[in-house]
Amino acid sequence: MAQVLEFKLPDLGEGLTEAEIVRWLVSVGDVVAIDQPVVEVETAKAMVEVPCPYGGVVTARYGEEGTELPVGAPLLTVAVGGTGAPEERAEAAPGAAPTVGGSAAESAVSSEYSGNVLVGYGTAGPAARRRRVRHESPAVAKPLAAAQASPAPAPVAAPAPVAVAPVAVAAGGHRGPVSVISPLVRKLARDRGLDLRDIRGSGPEGLILRADVELAIAVLEGPVAAQETAIAPAPAAAPVSAAAPAAERVPLRGVRGAVADKLSRSRTEIPDATCWVDADATELMAARTAMNAAGGSKISLLALLARICVHALSRFPELNSTVDTTAREIVRLPAVHLGFAAQTPRGLVVPVVKDAGTRTAESLTAEFARLTESARQSALTPADLTGGTFTLNNYGVFGVDGSTPIINHPEAAMLGVGRIIPKPWVHQGELAIRQVVQLSLTFDHRVCDGGTAGGFLRYVADCVEQPAVLLRTL
Template sequence: MAQVLEFKLPDLGEGLTEAEIVRWLVEVGDVVAIDQPVVEVETAKAMVEVPCPYGGVVTARFGEEGSELPVGAPLLTVAVGATEAPAAPAPSAAPGSSASGASPVDAPADEFSAGSGNVLVGYGTGAPAARRRRVRPERVAAPAPVVQPEPVPVAVPAAAGEVNGRQGPVAVVSPLVRRLARQHEIDLWRLTGSGPDGLILRADVDSAIRRAEEAARERTRPAPDGPVVAEAPTAGAPAPAAAERIPLRGVRGAVADKLSRSRSEIPDATCWVDADATELMAARAAMNAASGPSGGPKVSVLALLARICTAALARYPELNATVDTAAREIVRLPGVHLGFAAQTERGLVVPVVRDAHTRNAESIGAEIARLTELARTGKLSPAQLTGGTFTLNNYGVFGVDGSTPIINHPEAAMLGVGRIMPKPWVHKGELAVRQVVQLSLTFDHRVCDGGTAGGFLRYVADCVEQPAVLLRTL
């Protein structure tokens, strides 16, 4: 006899508490195998395909594409032990079996019998996902009328108790939604949920909050002095456009939270310097020319700057640190995990080059290229976006010269690089046209003072102007 099991949105790690459904990969009635991806979700860190730990027939899905679900909320239910959609039994057949006693789907019975226990190990197992199959009634030996599977009722946690003097459950799953409603004095009884079976989602509460705020503004708006004369609308005049409201969620919401926390917690300061990058560009051209047409990948300017940063951090380890605010301690980190800012269609992300202090410029460049490609395709895992100790931000690709970078919390510093462009420059006592770049360092004033930050930035500028300075550490 089939057993209906409920698969809930699992803990995706890194402190994430909710995810947005981007795309369902299965339909109700599909046969799924153990560890087959069933839904693609977007968290504040990355896009993730979530594998199901059960094998069987999908009997219900919870949540529409574009809706948010908290961790622990039901995703779908699977009838384990049944390899076909529920159908009325033939008169001569025993319940739950076909007339011939043969399995109607060409798959071993134990393929669907139990969960793997590896729901998010590597975001799915290494084995290729089983192909999604629709149950075909003509493959059943004994003809029987096919009944479309109905969603299996699942107990939905509800906020029980008295709400405005009324007893009974409220269709809310997420404790975050209930707390948000309490904080803004939103009567959940008056809301109509947009989720499955009238489930109240966070978006419903957010809409109610906005309506309440707009109503409060209308009530507190001062009345004009004297009689109010209605102005006749000008013929042909367009109606005033409503302001667009964009939810801060997903990557955009995560960036907003991290930058706000950085500004509120870190007493940052910024120093900058112009540097003559002519020799650095010449050195890069020589490196790439020496490799030949088939001598491997080209060394990028970003890779050279990253290598310069690791050399500078070896001299000034104060900036490769974080602050433990609870213990009131500066924690100097043993290795450099170098983050670099990358702009994607989903927003700004910061992939991390692990153990950058052990790599040369060519190795760093290859890893940057690999992570950048994953970022553009939305395939970066949360682990590849966390754990950085220092960030390099090349905003020069946007055609700007300077900036005051915001530190990537909980790091202690970020180096910003502007565009490299020809400018008048005094070189060897004479005015010349040189390739000039502006370098900006934003640092946490708790971990060091201006002398240390200035020394770090000056060393970086010296390496840019005279790449031979790096020969000591290569």
């Protein structure tokens, strides 16, 4: 006998508690292999294709596209195993395509389980959750037959009868084997007193779907509903209103919801302060031009700013820390994992360059490019978006000069970089046109005072104005 196994939404890691169904990759009746992706979901971190640990026939899906499901909620059910007998396949996998001798179905339906796991998966097969069908006793009247046999009461101003699709009820009372898999369909029919043997399924090979049961219920309740509708007084005509259109409501979920939660938590928990300074970036731009003119891989401006940040954090380690509020301790972190803000079609994300302090400018350039492209393609993994210890935010790409960044909780600081534009500047005692940038630092006032934050920002500005001091670290 085939077993119907329930596959629940697994723990996708990093404390994620829910995911939104973006796209189903399989339909009811499809044959799936072990570890085959069956659904694409969006979490607060990334888009993920979820593989199914069972091989068999999909018998039910839970949740439409756009629905949010919590971790541990049923995702789909799969019929696995079985001897391949025709009547067994009709019950366990009525939607599967018929094959000669059933060999294809038998080879695809497997009782083995995946050895590859996501976070929270188990490789052992869960216990089967099949229910025995308890048929009603002959003494129980068949509701559909009674509805057809008994004369309907004379309606008051009865409307024209509504045609009902003929597939819902078997003509003459279909008494064949019940072709239904979903426990929800069985429960719905049982709760409304329907005998599934009297319903003809509209699914593949006669599979009884939820829509078939709901249609049968509508057939039973139709005359009563029609009478109630006819007797009820007509509602008064709604007055013509010149009010403005209703406001649009946009759900805070997915990436947008995660950003909202993190920023709200940052402003609630972190007593932040911001300081800023203008710096002459002319020499930094010239140094980058000279590096790229020398041949080899091109060096990005963001990579040079990252090297400056890492070097400054080695001198001011207070800003590469976090606060353990439970223990009331400042935790200074040994490595710099540098986050950088990236705008994508899905919203703002912060990919993280791991061990940024050990990377060269060329390595940083390549990693920034890889993570940025993955962000644009919605291909970042949860690991790419977590573990940051300090964030670099280059909002100058939006054409703005300055900002007061909100700290990326639970980090302790963020450096913001505005656009670099020509401005009048006093250089070597004379007024000149120089490439000027505004740098702003938002910091957690619990980890340090203004003197430390100002010292960090001033050192960053000095390196931007005189990049030669960093030549040995590039």
